[in-house]
Amino acid sequence: GEQKRNIRKALKTNWIGFGGPFTKALEARFAELCNRSFAVFVSSGSAALHLVLSAMDVGAGDEVICPDFSIISLPHAIALCGAKPVFVDVDYNGNIRPDLIEEKLTPRTKAIIAVHAFGIPAEMDDITRLADRHGLRVIEDCSQAHGARYRGRVVGSLGDAACFSLYINKLIMAGEGGMIVADDEELAERTSRARNMYYGTDERFYHERFGWNYRATDLQAAIALPLCERLPEIIQRRREIASAIRKGLEGIEWIEFLKPPEHVSPVDWVFCVRLKKGSPIDRKELMKRLAAHGVDSRPLFVPFHMQPMYRTDGEFRGAVEIYESGLYVSCHHELKRHQIERIVEAFNRAFENV
Ligand SMILES: Cc1ncc(COP(=O)(O)O)c(C=O)c1O
Numbered sequence: 001g002e003q004k005r006n007i008r009k010a011l012k013t014n015w016i017g018f019g020g021p022f023t024k025a026l027e028a029r030f031a032e033l034c035n036r037s038f039a040v041f042v043s044s045g046s047a048a049l050h051l052v053l054s055a056m057d058v059g060a061g062d063e064v065i066c067p068d069f070s071i072i073s074l075p076h077a078i079a080l081c082g083a084k085p086v087f088v089d090v091d092y093n094g095n096i097r098p099d100l101i102e103e104k105l106t107p108r109t110k111a112i113i114a115v116h117a118f119g120i121p122a123e124m125d126d127i128t129r130l131a132d133r134h135g136l137r138v139i140e141d142c143s144q145a146h147g148a149r150y151r152g153r154v155v156g157s158l159g160d161a162a163c164f165s166l167y168i169n170k171l172i173m174a175g176e177g178g179m180i181v182a183d184d185e186e187l188a189e190r191t192s193r194a195r196n197m198y199y200g201t202d203e204r205f206y207h208e209r210f211g212w213n214y215r216a217t218d219l220q221a222a223i224a225l226p227l228c229e230r231l232p233e234i235i236q237r238r239r240e241i242a243s244a245i246r247k248g249l250e251g252i253e254w255i256e257f258l259k260p261p262e263h264v265s266p267v268d269w270v271f272c273v274r275l276k277k278g279s280p281i282d283r284k285e286l287m288k289r290l291a292a293h294g295v296d297s298r299p300l301f302v303p304f305h306m307q308p309m310y311r312t313d314g315e316f317r318g319a320v321e322i323y324e325s326g327l328y329v330s331c332h333h334e335l336k337r338h339q340i341e342r343i344v345e346a347f348n349r350a351f352e353n354v
Pocket of ligand 1: 043044045046047070071073074115141142143144164165166167177178
């Protein structure tokens with residue numbers, strides 16, 4: 001309802017491009033949601049990562065730490081800056097392991113990107129303590145965890161800056177879009193100008209720094225804005241749906257779920273399961289069987305150290321295990337009861353007679 005009203009309003013005022021009133025309202029609301037002074041709306045989560053690293057002067061010869069297991073946008077954003085991504089293994093939930101970061105640091109390390117994987121906040125106290133000790137910047141990637149909390153504090157408020165994707169499958173979505181939040185005014189100013197080519201202020205076509213077309217439109221902001229208000233309700237509904245699916249799968253002895261630690265309040269971005277060791281069917285077979293029962297599922301990610309452009313030797317057992325054993329299905333807040341039942345039934349049927 002409100003999204004349609006907003007879009008009609010944007011069309012009526014002819015403000016359908018970049019930087020209009022809905023963008024300004026969305027940025028203000030997003031900053032508030034993250035307890036931050038500034039928010040910058042951009043074209044994607046991938047763009048947000050590139051802009052933040054660039055604004056932090058990450059460049060040739062620098063190294064940036066990130067988890068070995070997440071979306072490919074992470075190492076790509078680092079590589080786009082001319083820097084080297086350095087991968088750290090992940091825990092059972094897919095989050096970066098703080099205890100393995102220190103051994104990967106070199107005098108060239110500049111920053112750490114911590115992703116809150118699958119809605120579960122990363123171990124931020126350990127990460128920021130280590131970063132402070134070594135003079136490193138910390139960037140949170142909250143794309144999968146809008147509204148999640150770590151020791152009572154909302155994600156996006158825990159590092160030097162944070163990035164969000166507002167892609168269609170995210171809790172607050174704009175169809176396509178991304179957001180940067182920070183308290184540092186200079187970083188906000190730099191990312192804000194760099195998303196729009198870094199046009200000059202006195203002389204328009206004189207560009208002091210690198211900039212790109214990472215603009216998002218007011219139509220996109222008009223779609224995302226009402227979802228900011230609805231976020232608590234969206235989180236709650238997804239929690240109920242995830243809980244119903246979990247309950248329906250509890251009898252399947254070969255399946256286990258992610259295990260958020262006690263001190264976090266996660267959000268249900270997607271519903272992840274992991275196959276136990278010795279499962280009579282592997283992930284690919286399970287996905288095939290779910291599809292045969294009308295349920296779409298996806299693998300989690302492929303570890304970065306196994307990707308053609310980032311192939312690295314080393315011990316990444318956590319990443320390999322979650323890659324081999326994990327998959328997800330939807331727990332979208334608009335799923336209907338019969339769709340939830342179908343997911344539960346498909347899993348149970350998939351393990352019949354194995
Ligand atoms: C953790 C994380 N970071 C970044 C991105 C990239 O966002 P986008 O698809 O908006 O570029 C995603 C997308 O799923 C993501 O999950």
